Amino acid sequence: MNQEDRNPTxxxxxxxxxxxxxxxxxxxxxxxxxxxxxxxxxxxxARVDHMRDETAxxxxxxxxxxxxxxxxxxxxxxxxxxxxxxxxADQLTTKLRTVAGELPSRERYxxxxxxxxxxxxxxxxxxxxxxxMVPVA
Numbered sequence: 748m749n750q751e752d753r754n755p756t757x758x759x760x761x762x763x764x765x766x767x768x769x770x771x772x773x774x775x776x777x778x779x780x781x782x783x784x785x786x787x788x789x790x791x792x793a794r795v796d797h798m799r800d801e802t803a804x805x806x807x808x809x810x811x812x813x814x815x816x817x818x819x820x821x822x823x824x825x826x827x828x829x830x831x832x833x834x835x836a837d838q839l840t841t842k843l844r845t846v847a848g849e850l851p852s853r854e855r856y857x858x859x860x861x862x863x864x865x866x867x868x869x870x871x872x873x874x875x876x877x878x879x880m881v882p883v884a
Contacts, residue, residue: 758816762823765809772802829876833869840865 755763776798783791810827817824840862847858 761816762809762812762821765805765812766823769802769805769809772798772805776802826876829872833872833876836865836869836872840869 776795779791779795779798783795810830813821813823813827814831817827819825819828843858843862843865847855847862850858
């Protein structure tokens, strides 16, 4: 049976629907941003900001769906997995930096070292995301 001849599974359909929603939001955002550049107005700026938030939420929904229902054999799985890893590490880095100033100097040094190690890991993960996205694009 040919790949085109079979019906998509429910997870494949769900992932496809989330991707279409994300692509639609990105197209709308690009259109609104172009309008804002041509005629900068506060009302248009508010619409662009709102659409940026909607696009970010659509991206999160898409990645969550890929991770929950996709498989590691799918080309879009790994960029989503690394993206989630990077987001989590970014949040942890921010939290560690926030609390570091309140710690005694010895512990502050340890936290600073851990933050530095996390940042190096993040750099490697971001490189992996870019490499994983090449075959998808």
